[in-house]
Amino acid sequence: MTMLDVKxxxxxxxxxxxRVDAVKGANFTVGQGESFGLVGESGSGKSTILxxxxxxxxxxxxxxxxxGTPVVSxxxxxxxxxxxxxxxxxxxxxxxxxxxDQVLGxxxxxxxxxxxxxxxxxxxxxxxxxxxxxFRYPHQLSGGQRQRVAIARALAPEPKLLLLDEPTxxxxxxxxxxxxxxxxxxxxxHNLTYLMVSHDLSVVGHMCDxxxxxxxxxxxxxxxxxxxxxMEATHPYSQHLLHASV
Amino acid sequence: xxxQLLDIENLWVKFPTRQGIFDAxxxxxxxxxRERLGIVGESGSGKSMTGxxxLRLIRPPGxxxxxxxxxEGTNLLDKTEKEMRAVRGQQISxxxxxxxxxxxxxxxxxxQIIEAYRLHSKASKSEAYAKSLEMLExxxxxxxxxxxxxxPHEMSGGMGQRIMIAMMLIPNPKILIADEPTxxxxxxxxxxxxxxMDRLVNERGMGLIFISHDLNLVADFCxxxxxxxxxxIVEVCQADRLHEAQHPYTRGLLNSLPRFDAPKPRLxxxxxxxxxxxxxxxxxxx
Numbered sequence: 001m002t003m004l005d006v007k008x009x010x011x012x013x014x015x016x017x018x019r020v021d022a023v024k025g026a027n028f029t030v031g032q033g034e035s036f037g038l039v040g041e042s043g044s045g046k047s048t049i050l051x052x053x054x055x056x057x058x059x060x061x062x063x064x065x066x067x068g069t070p071v072v073s074x075x076x077x078x079x080x081x082x083x084x085x086x087x088x089x090x091x092x093x094x095x096x097x098x099x100x101d102q103v104l105g106x107x108x109x110x111x112x113x114x115x116x117x118x119x120x121x122x123x124x125x126x127x128x129x130x131x132x133x134x135f136r137y138p139h140q141l142s143g144g145q146r147q148r149v150a151i152a153r154a155l156a157p158e159p160k161l162l163l164l165d166e167p168t169x170x171x172x173x174x175x176x177x178x179x180x181x182x183x184x185x186x187x188x189x190h191n192l193t194y195l196m197v198s199h200d201l202s203v204v205g206h207m208c209d210x211x212x213x214x215x216x217x218x219x220x221x222x223x224x225x226x227x228x229x230x231m232e233a234t235h236p237y238s239q240h241l242l243h244a245s246v
Numbered sequence: 247x248x249x250q251l252l253d254i255e256n257l258w259v260k261f262p263t264r265q266g267i268f269d270a271x272x273x274x275x276x277x278x279x280r281e282r283l284g285i286v287g288e289s290g291s292g293k294s295m296t297g298x299x300x301l302r303l304i305r306p307p308g309x310x311x312x313x314x315x316x317x318e319g320t321n322l323l324d325k326t327e328k329e330m331r332a333v334r335g336q337q338i339s340x341x342x343x344x345x346x347x348x349x350x351x352x353x354x355x356x357x358q359i360i361e362a363y364r365l366h367s368k369a370s371k372s373e374a375y376a377k378s379l380e381m382l383e384x385x386x387x388x389x390x391x392x393x394x395x396x397x398p399h400e401m402s403g404g405m406g407q408r409i410m411i412a413m414m415l416i417p418n419p420k421i422l423i424a425d426e427p428t429x430x431x432x433x434x435x436x437x438x439x440x441x442x443m444d445r446l447v448n449e450r451g452m453g454l455i456f457i458s459h460d461l462n463l464v465a466d467f468c469x470x471x472x473x474x475x476x477x478x479i480v481e482v483c484q485a486d487r488l489h490e491a492q493h494p495y496t497r498g499l500l501n502s503l504p505r506f507d508a509p510k511p512r513l514x515x516x517x518x519x520x521x522x523x524x525x526x527x528x529x530x531x532x
Contacts, residue, residue, distance in 0.1 A: 041432040041433070041434060041435075042403075042432050143289070172288040172289055172459060173288075173459070173461070173499055173502050173503055174288060174498065174499060174502050174515070174516040175288075176502070177502035177503075177504075177513035177514065177515050178515050180504065180513055181512055181513055181515065184511075184512070199432060199433065201506055202503070202504045202505055202506040203504055205504065205506045205509065206504035206513070229506065229507070229509070240434070241433070241434075244433045244434055244437065245433060245506055
């Protein structure tokens, strides 16, 4: 079954002379329970695809289908119960004056859950933080702990599809290993589908089954990680990327 | 024995806090010859503080203490603030992580480089202009004349970083301290910037201190590596033998990296041992 289907997606910013085409005719599908990676250098449009899916980039054309339903603007509430996003910088994505309890409680409340108290406890356990972090503020947490809170917040509405925008690139390698393990566990437990953006080919290689290589707003190649590992990349840019990271 | 440019003995960096004194760097000793010395560690391990302490760039209430920090035999700790200004830039230069925050946004790049150069030498404007052009060419910037007229926001990250390097190298310093110079850059651009630094260091016989959190990069690029943990040096090794490192912390860091060529279902998580931060600092002298 297909969880995410993107057909001839164009995303642009600005108008007239200032128009920048950030994504040009992107096509890919992600099956239920799969993990799909988008790699490329900065400015290649990989994050923009995620932002177009969640309507953070408003100017787009093409078809985006999530779990069989085409997305419309503005996104209905049900969309955000299916799709959630984790951002790159855990220092910027949490409100500095909201405690962890407030962050998670508010998300749960907005999605109409009951027994919020018990659910907050469950979420914190799920991401390996535990009770003692519940009433802390972001400045009392390390980068890795903050990213765990951001992941807990994304998990709160019990989504099916998680969009991960460079979830570990602001973290130390030792903390990166913890977060990547956590994401792998959560995917198995909750039967999640991941769409992950990273500039680090070895991170995508570790987390994903399939990947798309992007350059200048276009997807130049889609292949399985296994094929890439066997050096079966055909496009010169993917080969270049491969050589830079092995 | 190799000629020593820099010799540091028992360096401490302390910050008084409400909970008592916090030691960011705890008794670090090392020397630097005409080589590429890498300092690696996690955030908070004190690697950047070490780099800044050498130039006495730690602002009060932070305190720098050391038995000595010798630059070719003269102790930098004895110098006055005014004398230090002649050291910074001319003898020891520093390249910071993010060019966006290090360049002046309202001055053209040309004027900034010329200013930096003329501050340290008595060159005329036209000489400084010619020298700046030459330096921009040396860091592989195409069309340097246009870049001289441009403002920093018109530059990409990689170009900005190369401009910073050009600016730092014009006074021909003996030592370059590079604090995460490529972390804000893409993999492909990273390589270019490193190649340029490498070439310049070789050609001019400079000493380079390369501070980074990226183990593979350091293993690739440097001659010798100091591994720091909690303000101390826990291990010193030859960069090309970093992958044979012995200390459990270094091993842990290496093992926690996902490897593209050797996939495994779960990554190893670093188990920290309190004894690592208690053990005395390893000497980085040669």
